[in-house]
Amino acid sequence: MCGIVCAISNQPVLPLLIEGLKRLEYRGYDSAGVALLDEDGFERTRSVGRIADLVAALGTGINNTSTAGIAHTRWATHGAPTRNNAHPHLTTGKLAIVHNGIIENHQSLREGLIKAGYHFESETDTEVILHEVDRQYQQTGNLYEAVRATVKRLKGAYAIGLISSDEPRRIVGARSGSPMVVGLGEDGHYIASDMAALLSVTHDFHIINDDELVEIDDDGVRISNLDGETVEREIFTSDQHAGAADLGEYRHYMLKEIHEQTQAVADTLEGRIAAQQVLTGIFGAQDEAIFKQTRAIQIIACGTSYHAGLVAQYWFEKYGMACRVEIASEFRSRKHTIADNTLLVTLSQSGETIDTLAALKIAREAGVAHTLTICNAPESTLVRESELVFMTHAGPEIGVASTKAFTTQLVSLLLLVVSVTRHHRLTQADETKIVKELRELPSIIDETLKREEEIARLATLFADKEHALFLGRGTQYPIAMEGALKLKEISYIHAEAYAAGELKHGPLALVDEKMPVIAVAPNNRLLEKLKSNIEEVRARGGHMLVFADDQARIDQTAGVEIINIGRVDNIIAPIVFTIPLQMLAYHVALIKGTDVDKPRNLAKSVTVE
Numbered sequence: 001m002c003g004i005v006c007a008i009s010n011q012p013v014l015p016l017l018i019e020g021l022k023r024l025e026y027r028g029y030d031s032a033g034v035a036l037l038d039e040d041g042f043e044r045t046r047s048v049g050r051i052a053d054l055v056a057a058l059g060t061g062i063n064n065t066s067t068a069g070i071a072h073t074r075w076a077t078h079g080a081p082t083r084n085n086a087h088p089h090l091t092t093g094k095l096a097i098v099h100n101g102i103i104e105n106h107q108s109l110r111e112g113l114i115k116a117g118y119h120f121e122s123e124t125d126t127e128v129i130l131h132e133v134d135r136q137y138q139q140t141g142n143l144y145e146a147v148r149a150t151v152k153r154l155k156g157a158y159a160i161g162l163i164s165s166d167e168p169r170r171i172v173g174a175r176s177g178s179p180m181v182v183g184l185g186e187d188g189h190y191i192a193s194d195m196a197a198l199l200s201v202t203h204d205f206h207i208i209n210d211d212e213l214v215e216i217d218d219d220g221v222r223i224s225n226l227d228g229e230t231v232e233r234e235i236f237t238s239d240q241h242a243g244a245a246d247l248g249e250y251r252h253y254m255l256k257e258i259h260e261q262t263q264a265v266a267d268t269l270e271g272r273i274a275a276q277q278v279l280t281g282i283f284g285a286q287d288e289a290i291f292k293q294t295r296a297i298q299i300i301a302c303g304t305s306y307h308a309g310l311v312a313q314y315w316f317e318k319y320g321m322a323c324r325v326e327i328a329s330e331f332r333s334r335k336h337t338i339a340d341n342t343l344l345v346t347l348s349q350s351g352e353t354i355d356t357l358a359a360l361k362i363a364r365e366a367g368v369a370h371t372l373t374i375c376n377a378p379e380s381t382l383v384r385e386s387e388l389v390f391m392t393h394a395g396p397e398i399g400v401a402s403t404k405a406f407t408t409q410l411v412s413l414l415l416l417v418v419s420v421t422r423h424h425r426l427t428q429a430d431e432t433k434i435v436k437e438l439r440e441l442p443s444i445i446d447e448t449l450k451r452e453e454e455i456a457r458l459a460t461l462f463a464d465k466e467h468a469l470f471l472g473r474g475t476q477y478p479i480a481m482e483g484a485l486k487l488k489e490i491s492y493i494h495a496e497a498y499a500a501g502e503l504k505h506g507p508l509a510l511v512d513e514k515m516p517v518i519a520v521a522p523n524n525r526l527l528e529k530l531k532s533n534i535e536e537v538r539a540r541g542g543h544m545l546v547f548a549d550d551q552a553r554i555d556q557t558a559g560v561e562i563i564n565i566g567r568v569d570n571i572i573a574p575i576v577f578t579i580p581l582q583m584l585a586y587h588v589a590l591i592k593g594t595d596v597d598k599p600r601n602l603a604k605s606v607t608v609e
């Protein structure tokens with residue numbers, strides 16, 4: 001999970017390379033580097049830390065006027081995050097590379113290269129590609145041919161960009177398993193890991209597919225396959241604004257994105273529902289025909305997206321549709337049976353999560369009837385490889401901790417539940433009721449966001465704790481899981497979520513005054529049971545925080561804080577109750593002074609195994 005940006009232009013490229021790296025920092029942020037090429041050769045600068053550290057390391061070099069260069073922001077896989085392991089890597093002073101991905105057969109390639117006399121300066125797998133290209137280059141004298149011969153020998157995932165001082169006006173890229181786009185600008189041509197990196201210079205792109213190469217030079221762009229044959233590619237024009245990912249008045253992207261949920265949910269619903277029904281055709285032209293045949297749902301996702309899938313399982317089963325949910329990395333690594341007429345649903349903010357992509361491929365090979373993705377990145381691999389597509393209109397999500405992507409996934413899933421189960425147990429009255437609740441959802445979210453001050457005060461109860469327990473029942477159980485994930489991701493407090501009924505089967509042993517317990521209380525038939533759990537915790541001296549509906553009637557007593565979320569219908573309750581848990585995690589992290597948007601060891605998109 002790294003970010004690459006490469007440029008050939010008639011203007012100095014350093015400003016746009018730095019701007020591109022900043023936009024890609026969500027992909028990795030433990031070290032960064034840039035290699036600029038002019039008639040005097042390469043000028044390389046690398047540093048440990050953020051792009052700001054790279055800018056500091058550049059010093060007066062920030063005024064470099066080279067018109068060709070490649071740049072990288074890293075999330076370490078092979079080799080610690082040191083300056084020496086940072087990209088770009090250089091060989092013989094005339095060839096430079098940036099790489100996102102993992103080369104699985106790096107060891108055997110490395111041994112062969114060492115025998116051939118190559119010396120390795122870093123611990124990275126990337127340096128293997130560099131030396132292999134160099135070896136091929138010495139035979140062919142042509143960078144494109146050298147890269148083409150090299151990638152045929154690679155096993156694993158890569159998006160690479162290479163430049164040689166022997167061909168200073170050409171950059172060669174190649175992709176397999178890691179995202180890559182080519183930007184078509186007025187002043188030049190560019191390669192990057194995603195479009196956002198290049199929006200300051202262009203909105204026109206070619207998307208590069210797996211097993212393709214690309215050459216950019218002053219005259220244009222050539223895309224080809226591994227056999228060297230030219231591939232025609234249409235231009236994709238992005239409607240994203242360069243400023244859409246700016247911080248604005250907010251202190252952190254996560255806070256901005258939490259507050260954007262009112263609009264993100266409204267945007268996701270727009271054009272998808274009528275007064276009393278969910279519109280047909282919103283998942284693709286064939287959706288009705290496919291949903292009529294569907295007999296089972298298999299959801300696959302990772303992390304927060306997986307939690308959204310777990311909520312949907314309760315919804316699907318409520319309306320008579322069998323549904324299984326599995327973490328993508330597990331799905332891809334075991335044998336499974338897929339029932340006839342199964343609709344495979346992948347959930348992903350980025351659309352580039354490697355395990356989800358691999359699971360989709362495996363399910364297709366296993367003969368799954370139809371595939372659908374719910375995704376936030378229109379140009380992503382997942383969108384391109386799925387039969388039906390539904391875009392969450394959350395806008396760019398920059399904070400590593402996912403917030404608005406999750407709530408818009410839940411909204412999208414609820415629309416899917418209606419669209420599929422209306423052919424089964426869901427009645428017209430059910431559909432009308434759900435649509436009514438969805439219409440009210442943006443304003444309910446808006447009201448919930450107004451509780452931030454109260455939640456910020458409660459966050460002070462957590463800042464000095466090392467552990468926390470989250471409890472939920474029914475659809476609120478996955479929400480408790482999501483609340484725990486948010487807290488651990490950004491505040492580094494160890495948090496576990498349990499189905500509340502499991503409390504006395506083990507975790508109750510952990511409860512004492514040092515272990516706060518957060519309960520998400522549904523206003524349904526499970527509420528009375530949750531009230532018993534509250535008593536169980538209280539009796540053991542535990543401090544409890546209960547997020548409840550105003551109908552829940554839970555007493556505020558010593559050691560029990562009740563946060564009344566207002567009237568919320570059960571069907572949309574998981575979406576609404578997510579908001580205070582996000583705010584709680586944010587304010588705990590703020591008190592602890594962690595790097596909220598870029599928590600340690602994590603990256604936004606997990607594009608390597």
Ligand code: M6R
Nearest residue numbers: 303304305348349350353401402
């Ligand atoms: O882009 P995706 O939705 O496929 O990403 C899946 C997970 O990596 C992601 O949700 C991760 O768990 C977030 N950091 C959670 O906040």
